[in-house]
Amino acid sequence: MNPLTALWLSIVLGACAQIFLKRGVGHQQLAGGARSYLSLIRSGWVWAWGICFLFATGLWMVAISAMQVSYAFPLLSVGYLVVAVLSIVFLKERIPASRWVAIAVITVGVALIFKSQ
């Protein structure tokens, strides 16, 4: 597989995974410690998260084994944007303007960190 394709797939799958996880645990309080963690095994959303997460991680490994880290890492911040958009659509999260600005600032910072490599 083309490393760049692997990278983009990894970013999108990773973002979907976070949305699934929030969907699975968002209404639980996880206050019961280990027992409430174990009960998550019965949640289909949590399974969806696990599977997406596993594939995202594998594809990420494929990407960075054939690609410069300084190129791959800043692109990973696109995932913050994808998660934000998906959270509006699927989780009805309300995103204040300040959060969009914060995401943009973080992305610039990440690009600066890896530009100097």
Next chain:
Amino acid sequence: MSTGSIVEKPELLMERSAMVKKSALWQWAALGAILLGSFGHLLIKLGVSAATHNGGGGSVIARIGHYFLQPAAVTGLAVYGGGTLLWIYAVSQRNISFLYPLTALTYVTVALGGKFIFGEAISAERWLGIGVVMIGVAMLQFSARGDRS
């Protein structure tokens, strides 16, 4: 004015400090997840680099399988897994659009870890990037004040 009322009603102060404690727990969980995630990432990279030298070819699935056989990569994944449990707790408490960009702190911890553990140099441009990420994370915290859960 408001401090005066707390002094008069000590139970109000107790209640407030309990609220602070409960609300701080997810922050520690998120921070722990980010720190364990950074360390796990370093180990995974180590394992993947080792694997690339002796088994690059084959299908994508075969290559991923080969990566999972590297000891450093497996250890890294286990550390990452510990961080993931903390992450799940944090996600159950706060909005995902707020929490996910926080993971950018990983780049800061990896850069600082590289400097203080491995003695890697950090260029002026990278320090600037680290500063900008920190500013972004601070703004993110500010943006979370109106969140419901």
